[in-house]
Amino acid sequence: MSELIAGTSADADGAFKGAVLHDTRRSPLWLKPLEAVSALLMLNITVLLLVGVISRYLFNQSLVWSDEVVSISFIWLTMLGAAIAVHRNEHLRLGLFVDLLPPRLREFVHAFALVAIAAVLLALVGPAIDYARDEWFIHTPALDLPNTFRVSSIAFGFIAMLALIVQYAGRSARKLDLALAVLLVAAVAGLCWHFSPQLMKLGTANIGLVLIGFAAVCLVAGVPIAFCFGIGAVCYLAFTTHVPLTVVIGRMDEGMSSLVLVSVPIFVLLGCILDATGMGKAIVDFLGSLLGHVKAGMSYVLLGSLFIVSGISGSKVSDMATVAPALFPEMKRRGHKPREMVALLATGAAMADTVPPSIVLIVLGAVAGVSIAGLFQAGFVIAMVLLAVLLVLARWKARHEDMSHTQRAPMQMVGRFLLIAAPALVLPFLIRAAVGEGVATATEVSTVAVVYALFVGQVMYGGIGLRKFYDMLVETAALSGVVLLVLGSASAMAWSITQSGVVQHLSGFMTTLPGGWVGFMAVTILVFVALGCLLEGLPAVLLLAPIMFPIAHKLGINDVHYAMVIVCAMNIGLMMPPIGVGFYIACRIGDAPPDEVIGAIWPYLIALLVGVLIIAAVPGITTLAL
Template identity: 90%
Template structure:
């Protein structure tokens, strides 16, 4: 890579590729620090010995494994992945470990191919939008912009039967149209609504089920990370996927709203009062800067004005600015 120079900056490409090695070292360092703090030394040593023994056995049996041919796919890409999943290894690393072991112990393909594929994936401009949309979700959660949307919907619909369920589903639908992080979406919605839903007689398992199904419903709401990755890998128009995903999400939302109304037929509405229109207007005014974001994102990508990466960058800058000016901002320590 040292002999290849980037066209724009005319610098050796090895500087860019070195980020992969730095990432490996940084992740390994974080894992060791975390393991040293949370795991007993004997358990850690036993795990290292066990992994080394498995790697040594695979290396010793490599000639025999190569003779098995396609059977190694089941051994490494199914067996190893399943064992890693049971052991609690993150799913991305499970498939990575299985693929690397398959190439290293049962084929003559150089393992450097993995590095090349990783470099190719990092070079995709579209995939840059994925961490940016996740960052956008974190900004919404920290600044309180997501909570402002929840408060507005609660003041508008909270007094009717199944109103809090409607608010939960509607909030997930709207917030998912801004954020790319379902964890941030649920962390924004659940604390604001669960206490009132519990007071009205909703069972905890029903609330969690509604939250989970609502998050699954909102997974196709643009900007959906799943749709962005699918479009980048399959070469499909992301704008077209966004439009199709929005229709699917609308259908799922309608079905969930009907189910929520049926489940809430015996809901205790004692003490639930309609919010004054002045209060609703006040909540709308506070939430308006956040409510604008999903329309900006969908219209910009859908109309071809900007790519998903460009829209995600603009949305993050907008959220940081509006969150700082109108919602109190993020402290330097929290931002770090």
Template identity: 65%
Template sequence: MTMATQTIHAEPIEELSAGLRSGSPFLRPIEMIAAALLVTIVGLLLMGVTSRYVFSLPVVWVDEAASMCFLWLALLGAVIAIDRNEHLRLTLFLHMMPKTLQGFFSALGPLLVAVFLLGMLPPAVEYAVDESYLTSAALNIPMSWRAAALPAGIGLMVVLAVRDMVRSATVKQSIAALGVTAAVLAALWLVSPFLPSLGHYNILIFLVAFVAFFLVIGVPIAFCFGLGAFAFLTFTTSVPSMVMIGRMDEGMSSLILLSVPIFVLLGCILDATGMGRAIVEFLASLLGHVRAGMSYVLLGSLFLVSGISGSKVSDMATVAPALFPEMKRRGHKPKEMIALLATGAAMADTVPPSIVLIVLGSVAGVSIAGLFTSGFAIAMVLLAVLAILARWKARGEVMEGIRRAPMRAVGKALVVAAPALVLPFLIRSAVGGGLATATEVSTIAVLYAMIIGMVLYGGIRPGKIYDMLVETAALSGAILIILGTASAMAWALTQTGFAFKMAAIVTDLPGGWITYMLVTIAVFMVLGCVLEGLPAIVLMAPIMFPIAKNLGIHDIHYSMVVVTAMNVGLMAPPIGVGFYIACKIGNVSPDEAMGAIWPYIGALFIGLLVIAMVPALSTAYL
């Protein structure tokens, strides 16, 4: 969905819950253009769906026009995300450093971003010029209209990165950062003739050590990948940098990914209209009177609300304020509530329309319809293990004065929540049944939510709609730029032949597919802690999925294990980004909640092992 201020240890990619922030005044025209592009994309997709399914007259140029707008939306959204400081970055280690080092790295981080972007600008211009010789199939216009988004967006981001360096550091710190950067670049240039002889050790130097260092000093993850891949290709190979631009374009502009900003917008509408709160209130009236009832309501709400928003942060921000006061009254400790909230959100990430599932389907070539169908069943497994633990934890719950809600009240809550309750099942049924693509369904869901929100839930004021469009553009840009640079880094990694060697090593391990599943769980739990879900998938899917296929593992089964393992890591302290987001939303100190979350992480891990060892749980409903 997801995504942040310096008050938490990581800046999440999904910051729907933190409130809408305004950027710099001089970027207002960019924000307006991005909002207009998003509206245009939704309009084009709605026109395509209507013409295809209502009039049986497909409009052949709709996808082409939407694709052109999409790349511009991605790049301008990334520009807005830099302006608003909404790019995902890890700040856990940065906050542990002395103040002097923090100041130095606050200058070095934006400078490194600017260096990468300046390095990408000439090939981006060349790429756009080369695209001018190609003509689009349906619209019959030069493809440079689309490709021009790359140099335009990169150029604007360079300006903002330099601005951030000037703003965040003193002159002395900025000069020091410039000196260190120049010295390192000069050293790399001098030793570059000898680097190719190092072979695969260059992977450890540039794609592991360099990227890890950039992460530690707080460089946004998208640019960590970009810097590592760009340095690797520049100093150890003869591959032209324009190839990297092409891989970035391919990674962030697939038509399948068009549903990402649409589902992000859907999460905003869900939050603004109160549709999610209606679901929470209905479940509370139905289950609130039983022991551990409010825990069941929290888990059930996350399950159902996730099926609408596709965003973990939006889910948690909708559910927590509605349930935490009553849970406190019943004796639930804040740290226990945060633990249940965080792990419940991890459970819900397989419920369609999960943005993670959409990206995984795009990167690994897995059926999104199959992922959506299997995701419901897998989420039910995780829901069951968390509910069992919650019931055991609630054995001392204070139930005095708790009464079953009258059936009239339950019925009234159901009537109010019914239009919202229907939506997740419509999404899953339409995509899983092959009636429409995820992109088409996302567009229909946005239209449905807007109409239902206006008619039954009070609507959304016009100013709020504009804010949601800009926020969706920024969040989508932050997501898509990660996918672009991670795709470039993954391509660089595979071109070294490392993937084939890794495949040979893993294939020879004793234990066959079971051992490989355990390796997969370990890899994606660690990556989930450090990188968050999307970049981990883009980096590792091209390497891991072919190996799984050779071992006879069903791609849907393997996908469910990957996503679940990644989400367990995402919520695991002390690094997991999702854990800190939950603490922020619930206004509980991470130090207080850290000890309470481990039994819930353990429950998720048990569920993960069951999912990994029983393939039928993932494949029986396909």
């Protein structure tokens, strides 16, 4: 999920920028209580899940009511976090095309993006209130509470985001630009409304004309991806069907409410703890002492560290931010070129994205109905295949490396580093074993991992202060809101595409491709590499998974095998210049100009692509681990 932290990619050369809303100098006073509430909700979810695990495994009693409290807390955390993320500049948007515009035109496009966001939120506030009112008659089984207490969070979140946007627009955009943008949006909406009877007769053509067209225009204009998906779904349903917009709210609710997804904020919190305590650095130091003296040794350490650390944090940005500062100075001292180091960092992070706990795998499993335990089991093996191809390339590139001035670390030093790193090294294997053996679900093991990391960090790695921990809880809420709002809006857009009937046509075309399942796999890799560049990885998966998995199933492709292929292909696109957001994040973390890194990264991307082709062509690599 690391690729979703848009604020880290906001340099001038980035393809993706943070949301158009950013003014931390003028934080609204009313946002402070929302941050405090979100921190309490995050703490409440973690404690309740842990209590539930303890009660079930030690006392053989299930706390039925706890799941309902967690569900209510979770959706409120999501919507409050999404509002906080709007203010903190952490919603993803595509800034590549906006940055190419002349300054004066860019200002108007900025105003248009703000108005478009405000328009879709305004269109959804009423249906969200109606949806909450309708849910009053549905009661939770254990607590007997009206479901309105849970789903009213959606309307509240929309109103909070709308207030932030209006407030920011008044300060950041010219009044003339705002007026023209309002007129443009109103004119387009008015024309679509006027011609809606004709649009309804177009059938599946509406998908390209209204749903994808509007979403694509807004994406190019810099509207955050979550809102682009919402705009596409709202325009399609409002102008080409008689379906009420409460359906959009219902699909968003369903997309964001699965208890499996509760592990997303828990693993985000785990990544924050990893960074704050220095557990990741301990692993890097140990691997450096063990392998640093061999040819290509530091490249091995870099890739091995990413592999292991990813198994703790589940976050690519966290992985890269942990490993790069610890290794790059020594690698530079040994003569490694910055462009090669950043290229290896970026592709190594892409390689490690299937190592459990992977937030992408958790979300994909929830959306596509694939076993998360199976994804975790296979993900470890798949990452090893990609690790192997990168290790071979790194060794070949280091064939002329001068090791004459490098000494092997004394075994006493290696042992000391191992002793320090041991508690951190245990954690990824603990997570994988617990989920793979069925001892705990992904959600439960994430809570246990957080408590373990907090305890070990406090005892062995310096601990975390209360203020720092509070900031981590708020940051977790914001990042989780980003992930889950994209998930909710993508669910609404994917449902709209499905209802249009285009999926049936696509299924018929895909199942008749030359080469059968092999041809379908080839097309899948191309599609997800391209969408990994354009949409960022997770939104691409969320949008297409409900469409592509049924086709794969018809062709007899194992669900876990197919999931591994699309996640790996997506990650290649994520790191592929000149658009892939992960590429620019790696450049920023590694402090290297993107123009220099572009030439160095292609051999590593080709190596990853070879690995993906092997994984796709040999299903046994995936299914062997199941």
